[in-house]
Amino acid sequence: MSIVVVASGKGGTGKTTIATNLAQIAGLLGEHVVYLDCDVEEPNGHLFLRPDMTKNIPVGIPVPKVDDEKCTYCGLCADICQYSAIVCIKDKVLTFPDLCHACGGCTRVCPTDAITEVERTLGVVEEGLSDNIKFIHGILNIGEAMSPPLIRAVRAEGDKEGLQIIDAPPGTSCPVITAINRADFVLLVTEPTPFGLNDLGLAIDTVRQLGLPHAVVVNRSDPDNKIARDFCRERGVDIIAEIPDDRRIAEAYSQGELIIGALPEYKETFIELFENIEELLSTAKVE
Amino acid sequence: MKEIVVISGKGGTGKTSLVAAFACLADRPVLADCDVDAADLYLVLEPHILRQEDFSGGKQAKIISERCDGCGICMEVCRFDAVKKDIHPDNPGQMKYIIDPIACEGCGVCVYFCPQKAIDFDPPINGKWFISDTRVGPMVHARLGIAEENSGKLVTLVRSEARRIAEENGHPYLLVDGPPGIGCPVIASITGADLVVVVTEPTVSGEHDLDRVHKLSSHFGVPTVVCINKHDINPEVTERIFEESRKNDMPVVGKIRYDNSFTKAQIMKSSVIEYTHGPVVEDVKETWAGILGAL
Numbered sequence: 308m309s310i311v312v313v314a315s316g317k318g319g320t321g322k323t324t325i326a327t328n329l330a331q332i333a334g335l336l337g338e339h340v341v342y343l344d345c346d347v348e349e350p351n352g353h354l355f356l357r358p359d360m361t362k363n364i365p366v367g368i369p370v371p372k373v374d375d376e377k378c379t380y381c382g383l384c385a386d387i388c389q390y391s392a393i394v395c396i397k398d399k400v401l402t403f404p405d406l407c408h409a410c411g412g413c414t415r416v417c418p419t420d421a422i423t424e425v426e427r428t429l430g431v432v433e434e435g436l437s438d439n440i441k442f443i444h445g446i447l448n449i450g451e452a453m454s455p456p457l458i459r460a461v462r463a464e465g466d467k468e469g470l471q472i473i474d475a476p477p478g479t480s481c482p483v484i485t486a487i488n489r490a491d492f493v494l495l496v497t498e499p500t501p502f503g504l505n506d507l508g509l510a511i512d513t514v515r516q517l518g519l520p521h522a523v524v525v526n527r528s529d530p531d532n533k534i535a536r537d538f539c540r541e542r543g544v545d546i547i548a549e550i551p552d553d554r555r556i557a558e559a560y561s562q563g564e565l566i567i568g569a570l571p572e573y574k575e576t577f578i579e580l581f582e583n584i585e586e587l588l589s590t591a592k593v594e
Numbered sequence: 595m596k597e598i599v600v601i602s603g604k605g606g607t608g609k610t611s612l613v614a615a616f617a618c619l620a621d622r623p624v625l626a627d628c629d630v631d632a633a634d635l636y637l638v639l640e641p642h643i644l645r646q647e648d649f650s651g652g653k654q655a656k657i658i659s660e661r662c663d664g665c666g667i668c669m670e671v672c673r674f675d676a677v678k679k680d681i682h683p684d685n686p687g688q689m690k691y692i693i694d695p696i697a698c699e700g701c702g703v704c705v706y707f708c709p710q711k712a713i714d715f716d717p718p719i720n721g722k723w724f725i726s727d728t729r730v731g732p733m734v735h736a737r738l739g740i741a742e743e744n745s746g747k748l749v750t751l752v753r754s755e756a757r758r759i760a761e762e763n764g765h766p767y768l769l770v771d772g773p774p775g776i777g778c779p780v781i782a783s784i785t786g787a788d789l790v791v792v793v794t795e796p797t798v799s800g801e802h803d804l805d806r807v808h809k810l811s812s813h814f815g816v817p818t819v820v821c822i823n824k825h826d827i828n829p830e831v832t833e834r835i836f837e838e839s840r841k842n843d844m845p846v847v848g849k850i851r852y853d854n855s856f857t858k859a860q861i862m863k864s865s866v867i868e869y870t871h872g873p874v875v876e877d878v879k880e881t882w883a884g885i886l887g888a889l
């Protein structure tokens with residue numbers, strides 16, 4: 308099994324475009340592909356791969372529930388909680404499930420077994436098929452702040468074999484780390500603008516901190532593409548594909564179409580990208 | 595003082611470029627860059643930093659190996675798979691336990707239950723935040739450390755500092771560049787604001803994200819308006835967004851044409867208002883007027 312993550316520091320650089328087209332090409336080339344959309348706040352992969360969903364699994368975390376009969380108001384639960392999700396005032400214990408990280412500390416510490424854990428739903432994981440690609444995504448409930456457990460649940464549904472392509476959320480903080488940690492390879496998508504490259508720099512720092520092999524795809528690139536090439540040379544990362552700034556791509560995207568479907572002349576570009584990744588994966592594994 | 599938060603669902607819809615442009619049009623604004631994961635506003639506004647502070651979000655556990663006797667309780671109690679064990683390098687008969695700082699959620703359960711009191715629990719420095727001066731007004735911004743948690747907390751901090759500056763000095767507007775998504779940092783950015791402006795694009799993804807963002811802002815009861823950027827790349831979807839927005843009580847206050855002046859302005863470190871006098875400037879001005887009208 309190989310895990311390839313498609314990520315970017317900044318949103319809207321074309322991460323989903325690259326991930327969905329790559330999945331489709333890999334599928335056409337006979338790979339066993341699992342597409343995991345871990346951008347659970349704004350999942351969009353399904354708009355392009357249009358899977359038929361077959362499974363819908365609610366995902367939750369265990370949060371404390373206090374039995375007033377057994378509670379002695381000792382306050383130990385409130386002391387151990389780092390997130391102020393359980394509070395003890397005189398003769399009342401209050402819980403704030405929205406703040407709870409489900410660490411289990413309060414339940415473990417309670418001397419009278421007054422706490423049991425109940426499930427709090429964060430969102431759902433849906434599973435389906437798009438041609439021969441296994442498609443999995445997570446949808447975070449509206450108003451929900453806690454996305455990492457749902458991202459973990461999406462990843463856990465992935466198969467133990469084949470090529471797993473993960474569409475990661477944008478940024479560099481906890482949701483992204485949850486989506487890319489322990490991957491075999493990270494593909495960083497950027498665009499050749501000052502904002503795009505600034506955020507690419509942060510994304511490079513992140514994958515290096517995690518010690519993950521990585522390379523760059525420049526999206527909406529112009530023919531000479533100097534600023535992105537200079538930037539990547541300076542930072543010592545390879546550019547393994549450049550997708551030109553073609554208005555027809557933007558139009559296909561706006562309609563929810565895959566590039567390789569709407570504009571078959573780009574098939575070759577994605578086949579090359581896929582082969583480059585395969586090669587980098589095999590060298591990364593040898594190392 | 596009115597607080598206007600500009601968000602975008604996915605990001606990459608031109609949100610930061612528009613915030614920079616609105617900043618040039620607004621009457622004595624204070625700016626807050628709450629996109630702490632990918633803070634880009636400073637690239638255009640070139641802030642002069644007046645004050646700099648460390649930010650410390652949550653605590654992190656660390657095993658002091660001299661005190662650890664290898665009982666393994668920490669690993670047993672950790673629900674985040676953050677404790678790893680390995681053969682002890684000096685003593686092959688014993689296990690050595692270490693905590694992966696990236697996986698550690700900072701819950702402190704291992705610290706509490708370690709019988710040897712061998713686990714330190716200190717707040718690391720997760721980032722920095724700044725109060726600066728720019729050519730358009732005061733700005734509060736931040737830089738979150740790489741791979742750090744608690745961006746929601748940092749967003750709250752940046753916002754409240756910016757609010758304080760605006761209120762103390764009688765600034766009429768606070769303009770917030772918000773983070774992408776609908777999760778914890780976005781919730782931290784929009785709760786209690788006067789107006790949310792969603793910058794979207796006429797694409798099926800843009801439409802889908804707009805719907806989720808709108809549900810979020812209604813969930814928190816914040817009035818919301820929409821600005822369609824690059825409206826001419828797909829007139830059909832633009833029309834659909836207009837209709838949906840009308841139905842959802844989320845008026846479209848402006849639409850801006852596709853124009854590469856935005857990128858060119860970015861390269862010149864200026865806002866599109868400062869960069870050009872082309873027709874796109876009229877679009878931006880009309881949008882800003884629409885926003886003021888909605889307040």
Ligand code: SF4
Binds near residue numbers: 380
């Ligand atoms: S630790 Fe248990 S007994 Fe003590 S206050 Fe909490 S719930 Fe009640």
Ligand code: SF4
Binds near residue numbers: 384389408414
């Ligand atoms: S499970 Fe952990 S985070 Fe949740 S209330 Fe208990 S101690 Fe706090």
Ligand code: SF4
Binds near residue numbers: 657707
């Ligand atoms: S619980 Fe404490 S003593 Fe036991 S292995 Fe962990 S750190 Fe070492």
Ligand code: SF4
Binds near residue numbers: 654655693699700
């Ligand atoms: S603080 Fe919590 S998450 Fe971190 S290692 Fe200890 S038990 Fe695990």
